Amino acid sequence: MTDSNASTNDAPIVSVRKVEKTFRRGGEEIRVLDALDLDVPKGEFLALMGPSGSGKTTLLNLIGGLDQPTGGSVVVAGEHIEDLSSRELADWRAENIGFVFQFYNLLPVLSAARNVELPLLLTSLSRAERKRHVAVALEAVGLSHRASHTPRTLSGGEQQRVGIARAIVTDPTLLLCDEPTGDLDRKSGDEILSLLQALNRDQGKTIIMVTHDPHASARAARTVHLEKGQLVSSVVAGAMA
Amino acid sequence: MNWLLQVLAITSFSMRTIPQRRGPSIAAVVGIAGVVAVLVGVLSIAAGFRAALTSKVGEDIAIVLRASADSESTSGLEREAVRVILDSPNIESASAELFSLINLPRRSTGTDSNVAIRGVSADASKVRGGITILEGRMFEPGRNEVIAGAGAARSFAKLNVGDSFRVGTNTWNVVGVFSSGGGSEESEVWTDAAILQSAYDRGDSYNSVLVRLPTPDAFDAFKDSLTGDPRLKVKVLRLSTYLADQGEMLTEFITGLGFAIASLMALGAVFGALNTMYSAVAGRTREIATLRALGFGASPIVLSVLAESLVLALIGGALGAGLAYAAFNGYQASTINWQTFSQIAFAFAVTPPLLVAAIVWAALMGLVGGFFPALRAANIPIANALREG
Numbered sequence: 001m002t003d004s005n006a007s008t009n010d011a012p013i014v015s016v017r018k019v020e021k022t023f024r025r026g027g028e029e030i031r032v033l034d035a036l037d038l039d040v041p042k043g044e045f046l047a048l049m050g051p052s053g054s055g056k057t058t059l060l061n062l063i064g065g066l067d068q069p070t071g072g073s074v075v076v077a078g079e080h081i082e083d084l085s086s087r088e089l090a091d092w093r094a095e096n097i098g099f100v101f102q103f104y105n106l107l108p109v110l111s112a113a114r115n116v117e118l119p120l121l122l123t124s125l126s127r128a129e130r131k132r133h134v135a136v137a138l139e140a141v142g143l144s145h146r147a148s149h150t151p152r153t154l155s156g157g158e159q160q161r162v163g164i165a166r167a168i169v170t171d172p173t174l175l176l177c178d179e180p181t182g183d184l185d186r187k188s189g190d191e192i193l194s195l196l197q198a199l200n201r202d203q204g205k206t207i208i209m210v211t212h213d214p215h216a217s218a219r220a221a222r223t224v225h226l227e228k229g230q231l232v233s234s235v236v237a238g239a240m241a
Numbered sequence: 242m243n244w245l246l247q248v249l250a251i252t253s254f255s256m257r258t259i260p261q262r263r264g265p266s267i268a269a270v271v272g273i274a275g276v277v278a279v280l281v282g283v284l285s286i287a288a289g290f291r292a293a294l295t296s297k298v299g300e301d302i303a304i305v306l307r308a309s310a311d312s313e314s315t316s317g318l319e320r321e322a323v324r325v326i327l328d329s330p331n332i333e334s335a336s337a338e339l340f341s342l343i344n345l346p347r348r349s350t351g352t353d354s355n356v357a358i359r360g361v362s363a364d365a366s367k368v369r370g371g372i373t374i375l376e377g378r379m380f381e382p383g384r385n386e387v388i389a390g391a392g393a394a395r396s397f398a399k400l401n402v403g404d405s406f407r408v409g410t411n412t413w414n415v416v417g418v419f420s421s422g423g424g425s426e427e428s429e430v431w432t433d434a435a436i437l438q439s440a441y442d443r444g445d446s447y448n449s450v451l452v453r454l455p456t457p458d459a460f461d462a463f464k465d466s467l468t469g470d471p472r473l474k475v476k477v478l479r480l481s482t483y484l485a486d487q488g489e490m491l492t493e494f495i496t497g498l499g500f501a502i503a504s505l506m507a508l509g510a511v512f513g514a515l516n517t518m519y520s521a522v523a524g525r526t527r528e529i530a531t532l533r534a535l536g537f538g539a540s541p542i543v544l545s546v547l548a549e550s551l552v553l554a555l556i557g558g559a560l561g562a563g564l565a566y567a568a569f570n571g572y573q574a575s576t577i578n579w580q581t582f583s584q585i586a587f588a589f590a591v592t593p594p595l596l597v598a599a600i601v602w603a604a605l606m607g608l609v610g611g612f613f614p615a616l617r618a619a620n621i622p623i624a625n626a627l628r629e630g
Contacts, residue, residue: 057624058624061624064534066534066623066624066627067623067624086539087538087539090533090536090537090538090539091536092536093534093535093536094535094536094537095536099534099535101531101627102628103527103628105527105528105530105531105534105627107254107528107531108258109254109257109258110254118250118532118535119535119536121243121246121247121250122243122247122535122536122537123243124243166535178627
């Protein structure tokens with residue numbers, strides 16, 4: 001099926017058309033995404049679900065410019081990112097995408113504040129401005145009091161909050177979350193999901209979240225299901241597609 | 242600016258993770274330190290040897306040899322030629338000299354080795370300057386007496402004051418030990434030229450004439466006056482140039498040997514550095530992928546890996562150079578000069594240029610060792626690496 005069930009009427013901020021992705025493994029060609037279409041309107045909180053190997057993380061990576069499609073087009077905020085060079089993609093990611101990873105991916109030698117500051121090193125902000133932005137981001141995730149702590153001294157939930165603060169500190173167009181609660185207990189996971197919901201609701205952040213967990217996807221405004229590289233259903237919260 | 246900030250930031254992170262990779266990092270540092278210590282050690286032999294030959298020689302001293310000779314041993318000057326040379330204007334002092342080799346037992350092994358014996362004129366000390374009697378007295382002209390250079394006395398038996406030794410039908414009495422402030426004369430035994438002429442049936446010929454000129458600038462005029470004189474077939478060289486040429490074959494060999502050994506060792510050390518940096522990159526795969534995902538460029542990643550490798554190499558280089566300095570600088574040794582076949586006593590010299598060469602050598606090893614791991618770091622597939630443990 002094609003995705004035509006956007007939850008808002010706005011022009012899509014993400015538009016994926018006829019996207020294909022194949023990998024070669026031991027002489028065998030594996031088709032991970034197969035002519036997939038997806039639109040994500042600005043301000044939507046979308047969950048991508050599906051069994052392992054369905055292609056959901058691959059799709060997230062393509063939208064985030066971490067990988068290039070074998071065919072088709074990926075347009076994010078008006079940019080055809082499949083046409084960008086590796087260097088252009090890096091600059092584009094820095095400007096447009098905030099990533100939240102399953103295993104937080106914080107630099108262990110840096111404090112929470114310095115981890116959050118990382119994406120700002122790619123901007124022209126002064127040191128004082130960077131510090132101010134970091135303080136605002138940490139405040140938004142409720143971790144101002146842990147700014148000087150290194151990841152090792154933080155709980156899993158706290159580390160993921162730092163990860164989210166790092167993702168939002170540059171005010172990106174799009175937040176891409178890959179199993180953000182996959183490494184957390186239920187309580188911490190709920191807190192993270194509430195935080196993501198609040199960012200979507202209060203700050204209008206567009207969020208695409210890959211998850212295995214129906215409990216997590218239930219927090220999203222819409223859930224699309226992938227199987228064998230194809231989109232098989234799109235469910236708006238409270239309705240059936 | 243932004244790019245530079247990226248480089249500095251990533252380099253700073255990677256440096257701070259070195260303690261987490263203490264084992265391989267120490268191995269790389271020690272490997273490079275070993276190479277540098279050996280390189281500096283071997284090259285300090287060449288530097289010391291060269292210094293022993295040339296360092297104490299002023300530019301105002303000239304040596305006159307037969308035109309076709311390339312060393313004192315192969316040179317010969319008849320009495321008439323020597324008289325013309327000694328009568329040249331603008332000479333401060335001069336010494337007509339004979340040069341030969343005698344065999345004496347080495348103190349360390351008891352086996353015989355060549356020692357240079359030099360017959361000198363009364364002004365020999367004046368020409369060279371800096372000759373001091375350390376023990377005993379100066380030989381008396383007309384007697385079978387010798388004084389031994391401090392280096393020769395240290396290396397050879399029978400050269401203590403009061404000793405005597407036989408060469409051919411002659412017995413020579415050692416009456417003094419002299420110093421020339423570390424110069425090549427300290428490896429020689431000196432006696433009266435006239436006595437040596439008769440002992441070696443040299444008639445009234447000499448091997449060379451050593452001349453002290455009023456100033457170093459007077460050399461060209463002196464040289465021109467002798468080489469332009471139709472009565473003479475001589476070559477005139479500054480003594481420093483002559484001695485440097487005499488030691489060139491050996492210093493070049495030692496230098497070549499030093500670099501050959503160091504190159505082989507460096508190969509091992511580079512593999513050590515490669516291994517260290519590959520493991521550093523492997524250990525930081527997810528971290529590097531995260532930085533790339535956030536938008537950091539590939540080139541700052543490459544430079545950060547190279548910088549880390551360079552820092553480890555420089556630490557190794559400094560350590561090796563320090564060790565070499567402590568172990569080798571001033572170490573007393575002697576070797577045979579391949580052009581005169583006489584023993585030359587010298588001290589290993591770890592000079593500032595050698596230390597600089599050591600650091601450059603270490604830096605090269607670091608850069609080569611870091612290059613391929615840096616490329617690997619830059620080409621990490623971001624999407625897969627983000628999920629690596």
